[in-house]
Amino acid sequence: MTQSRRILVWAMLAVLAALVAYFGFRGYVSADMLFNFGNSFYC
Amino acid sequence: MNSTHWRTPGVVLACGSMILMLSLGIRQSFGLFLQPMSGELGWGRETFAFALALQNLVWGVAQPFAGMIADKFGAARVIAAAGLLYLLGLALMAYSETGLAFDISAGILVGLGLSGSAFGVVMGVVGRAFPSEKRSMALGAVGAGGSFGQFIMLPYGQLLISQFGWLNALLVLAASSFLIVPLASALAGSNAAATSSNQSMGEALQEAAAHRGFWYLTASFLVCGFQTLFIMVHLPAYLIDQGMTPLEGMTALAVIGFFNIVGSYLCGVLGGHLSKKYLLSWIYAVRGVAILAFVTLPLTPWSTWIFAAVIGFTWLGTVPLTNGLVAQIFGVKYLSTLFSIVFLGHQIGSFLGGWYGGYMFDLTGSYLTVWMVAVGLSVLAAVMCLPIDERELATLPLKRRAV
Numbered sequence: 001m002t003q004s005r006r007i008l009v010w011a012m013l014a015v016l017a018a019l020v021a022y023f024g025f026r027g028y029v030s031a032d033m034l035f036n037f038g039n040s041f042y043c
Numbered sequence: 044m045n046s047t048h049w050r051t052p053g054v055v056l057a058c059g060s061m062i063l064m065l066s067l068g069i070r071q072s073f074g075l076f077l078q079p080m081s082g083e084l085g086w087g088r089e090t091f092a093f094a095l096a097l098q099n100l101v102w103g104v105a106q107p108f109a110g111m112i113a114d115k116f117g118a119a120r121v122i123a124a125a126g127l128l129y130l131l132g133l134a135l136m137a138y139s140e141t142g143l144a145f146d147i148s149a150g151i152l153v154g155l156g157l158s159g160s161a162f163g164v165v166m167g168v169v170g171r172a173f174p175s176e177k178r179s180m181a182l183g184a185v186g187a188g189g190s191f192g193q194f195i196m197l198p199y200g201q202l203l204i205s206q207f208g209w210l211n212a213l214l215v216l217a218a219s220s221f222l223i224v225p226l227a228s229a230l231a232g233s234n235a236a237a238t239s240s241n242q243s244m245g246e247a248l249q250e251a252a253a254h255r256g257f258w259y260l261t262a263s264f265l266v267c268g269f270q271t272l273f274i275m276v277h278l279p280a281y282l283i284d285q286g287m288t289p290l291e292g293m294t295a296l297a298v299i300g301f302f303n304i305v306g307s308y309l310c311g312v313l314g315g316h317l318s319k320k321y322l323l324s325w326i327y328a329v330r331g332v333a334i335l336a337f338v339t340l341p342l343t344p345w346s347t348w349i350f351a352a353v354i355g356f357t358w359l360g361t362v363p364l365t366n367g368l369v370a371q372i373f374g375v376k377y378l379s380t381l382f383s384i385v386f387l388g389h390q391i392g393s394f395l396g397g398w399y400g401g402y403m404f405d406l407t408g409s410y411l412t413v414w415m416v417a418v419g420l421s422v423l424a425a426v427m428c429l430p431i432d433e434r435e436l437a438t439l440p441l442k443r444r445a446v
Contacts, residue, residue: 024195
């Protein structure tokens with residue numbers, strides 16, 4: 001694998017990781033999650 | 044094309060990661076079903092909690108047997124059968140109307156499914172697919188796949204419940220678990236290490252039993268199970284008891300999940316360059332310090348998230364290091380079997396962590412005692428890892444093997 005292709009692959013992986021982290025975190029703090037799951041710990 | 048030609052180490056790693064992602068990730072979402080199922084079916088919380096505790100126990104007890112069958116007859120068959128049991132368990136969960144039916148589906152069938160499709164069996168194949176200098180990195184990468192599943196499946200499960208209701212969500216998860224079956228074909232093939240050694244399984248077990256390091260690893264892994272399950276089950280409740288909001292509690296869980304992915308991979312990479320026993324010792328020590336600081340310093344959202352990041356980083360980082368150490372000392376021929384026995388220690392710890400946390404809270408109205416026990420266990424585990432003799436047994440003279 002050439003150096004430029006290696007950099008491209010790592011850049012794509014970094015973008016993918018950032019997207020996954022963003023949507024993952026949004027999912028964790030979504031209203032549904034907080035209402036149905038987070039609130040269950042009050043009991 | 045040769046029937047095994049396409050099963051390159053990279054393919055084994057990618058498919059092994061996806062199997063772990065599915066098996067560990069789907070299980071991670073079960074807590075989401077507690078409220079809707081208990082409410083609709085009129086169950087107490089104990090019915091649900093007992094089935095999940097049973098699942099952990101069945102997983103731990105069945106894991107060594109799954110590992111033995113995989114080492115003897117091939118991992119792909121075990122993983123495929125486990126995928127089908129997982130599917131059956133999830134589908135029956137959706138139609139369970141009594142506590143007993145739920146114990147059988149969510150407890151026994153899913154537990155058996157996990158024993159054949161999670162760490163022990165999958166990591167055994169991945170460990171054998173890579174040469175010793177790249178093995179730790181590969182185990183870290185496959186562990187990161189499992190961590191990724193754990194991170195992403197919780198919000199995904201919630202999305203399914205919100206969109207389709209809990210029953211259909213379980214059926215979608217059951218259909219997703221079926222993907223384990225075709226993915227298992229990438230992990231097929233003979234155990235190449237079997238031809239390089241004449242050692243029988245009985246001899247391997249005797250050899251491991253006589254090695255102090257094997258028991259130190261099992262005991263330290265028990266500590267890992269105790270801490271992770273206690274934190275996963277009781278941390279949100281602890282935070283809310285301390286006046287935090289569900290938003291802050293859920294953010295803490297997300298931070299743990301995200302840093303778990305990074306930590307699993309990096310610990311595997313580091314294990315390829317540094318002493319695994321010292322890395323394990325550091326992980327347990329760091330956890331102890333993090334827990335002590337967390338419960339003694341003033342609690343703020345930021346202190347919680349920093350704690351979550353440290354704990355997340357060390358969460359499954361123990362897995363590639365423990366598995367890698369078993370492979371390094373005892374070889375890879377019976378890696379699934381031997382690691383599965385070590386993993387049984389982890390599951391006993393998980394059971395104790397989940398149960399003891401609730402028991403002590405009911406008894407004292409506080410989690411402080413359990414946090415302190417977790418700190419003490421960290422110190423114990425950090426110390427226990429130090430005397431492990433990391434040398435490969437096959438290279439030692441026979442009289443030096445029982446160390």
